[in-house]
Every structure is written in C-alpha cells, then in structure tokens.
Amino acid sequence: MTSPSIPLVVAIDGPAGSGKSSVSKAVADRLDFAFLDTGAGYRALAWLMLDRGVDTADAAAVVAELDTFDVEIGTHPHRHFVRVGETDITEAIREPRVTAQVSAVARVPRVREHLTGLFRSVAEQATEAGIVVEGRDITTVVAPDAPVRILLTASEEARMARRSAQITTQSAETVAHALRTRDRADSQVVDFMTAADGVTTVDSTHLDFEQTVDAVIDVINTARTSQ
Numbered sequence: 001m002t003s004p005s006i007p008l009v010v011a012i013d014g015p016a017g018s019g020k021s022s023v024s025k026a027v028a029d030r031l032d033f034a035f036l037d038t039g040a041g042y043r044a045l046a047w048l049m050l051d052r053g054v055d056t057a058d059a060a061a062v063v064a065e066l067d068t069f070d071v072e073i074g075t076h077p078h079r080h081f082v083r084v085g086e087t088d089i090t091e092a093i094r095e096p097r098v099t100a101q102v103s104a105v106a107r108v109p110r111v112r113e114h115l116t117g118l119f120r121s122v123a124e125q126a127t128e129a130g131i132v133v134e135g136r137d138i139t140t141v142v143a144p145d146a147p148v149r150i151l152l153t154a155s156e157e158a159r160m161a162r163r164s165a166q167i168t169t170q171s172a173e174t175v176a177h178a179l180r181t182r183d184r185a186d187s188q189v190v191d192f193m194t195a196a197d198g199v200t201t202v203d204s205t206h207l208d209f210e211q212t213v214d215a216v217i218d219v220i221n222t223a224r225t226s227q
C-alpha cells in the first residue's frame with residue numbers, strides 16, 4: 001500500500017526516440033501526476049558547458065562546474081521548463097549542438113551521482129499522487145525500487161522515423177546517424193535496451209502515440225491493483 005504522502009513513482013527508461021518524454025508527459029497528464037524529464041538535467045549541464053566554453057571531453061573541468069550548476073526542471077506536464085540560474089533554456093537544450101555534447105557529460109560518474117541525487121530529491125518532493133520519471137537509468141539506478149518500472153522501446157527504424165519527423169531542420173540520414181551515435185555512447189554507461197528484473201517492456205513499434213500511452217497506463221493500473 002503506498003502511503004498517501006509518498007508519491008507513486010513510475011520509472012520509464014528507453015533509447016533515443018522511443019517516446020519516453022512525450023509518452024511520459026501524456027501519461028502524467030492523464031493521471032494528474034508530476035513528470036520529470038531527467039534527460040533535461042543532462043542536457044542543461046551540456047548547455048552550460050557550451051555557454052562557459054568548457055571542453056565536455058575534460059571530465060575534471062566538467063565536474064569543477066557542478067558546484068555552480070543551478071538547474072531547475074519543471075515537473076508539471078503542461079508547464080515544463082528548464083532553467084539554469086535565471087536563464088530559461090527549455091528550447092535551447094533541444095538544439096542539435098547541445099544534443100551532440102550531452103553524452104560526453106553523461107558519461108562522467110561524478111556528474112551522474114550529482115544528477116541522480118537531484119532527481120531523487122525532485123521525486124520525493126512531488127506533491128501530486130504520483131510522478132513519472134523518465135530517462136536511461138531510472139529503473140536501474142535512480143529509482144530501482146519504484147513500484148512501476150517500464151522499458152519503453154521501439155525498433156530503430158521506428159525511432160528514427162519518429163525523430164526525423166520531429167527534427168525537420170536536418171536530413172533523415174543526419175538524424176539517424178546522430179540517434180545511433182548517441183545510443184551507442186549512452187549504452188557504454190547504462191543498459192537501457194534490456195529490461196532489468198521486474199521491469200515491464202512496452203514496445204511501441206506497432207503502436208500509435210495514444211495506444212502507447214494506453215499501454216503504459218495499463219501497466220501502471222495493473223501494478224496499483226496488485227499492491
């Protein structure tokens with residue numbers, strides 16, 4: 001039984017373009033849950049390194065900036081924002097120049113430790129009945145004891161097609177290359193392609209967006225009724 005004061009944590013992992021952010025936001029909206037896009041935390045740090053001219057390949061230099069990395073990630077599905085200090089970077093962190101640097105900062109162990117602490121704190125402080133936390137290592141590192149743990153995946157072809165439809169400023173080949181490169185780099189750090197014990201896989205390859213949202217909510221409802 002979940003205590004009314006502790007939000008139900010729904011942990012969702014998956015590869016690039018699997019729909020984690022958009023599906024998780026829609027699920028949180030349907031259930032009146034909070035929503036935490038942990039990728040935005042890593043993207044915000046990558047943005048800050050670019051803004052400060054820090055070489056993201058220099059792990060020590062990146063770690064040296066953590067003490068002044070003042071990031072805030074909005075958790076309301078309709079009012080999602082990302083701020084560093086007073087600067088709103090909600091849109092900026094999605095730029096290809098930031099995406100190209102994010103895996104470099106995400107591979108630094110001290111960075112992961114710092115951000116994992118932040119994510120856990122945000123989840124604990126949620127005032128809603130639940131919070132959907134999405135990323136790469138939520139089901140395995142950030143919230144391995146979450147009552148609901150899902151691996152949201154899709155075929156590489158489907159993920160590339162979806163991402164290409166999203167990013168119209170680049171050719172399909174460029175988008176596909178960037179997605180493969182990022183997944184390869186990310187999988188050196190954490191396995192987000194294989195469901196760990198107790199994690200339910202939702203494969204959306206042949207599902208549309210709403211069907212995927214329904215499938216995730218079904219997993220959540222099944223877990224809630226079995227508690």
Ligand SMILES: Nc1ncnc2c1ncn2[C@@H]1O[C@H](COP(=O)(O)OP(=O)(O)OP(=O)(O)O)[C@@H](O)[C@H]1O
Pocket residue numbers: 014015016017018019020021022023039162163165166204207208209210212
């Ligand atoms: N089942 C689906 N059918 C069709 N389109 C989908 C489906 N799921 C997600 N999408 C669309 O695919 C695109 C990528 O989704 P999203 O950005 O949420 O992926 P992501 O897993 O968060 O990617 P990344 O990890 O790179 O941020 C979005 O435009 C989203 O609306």
Ligand SMILES: Nc1ccn([C@@H]2O[C@H](COP(=O)(O)O)[C@@H](O)[C@H]2O)c(=O)n1
Pocket residue numbers: 016020038039040042043102103106134135136137138182186
């Ligand atoms: N829990 C996480 C979440 C993200 N990352 C890294 O951030 C990159 C961007 O994530 P998106 O979900 O916004 O695409 C991702 O490619 C990882 O490098 C992570 O390591 N752990």
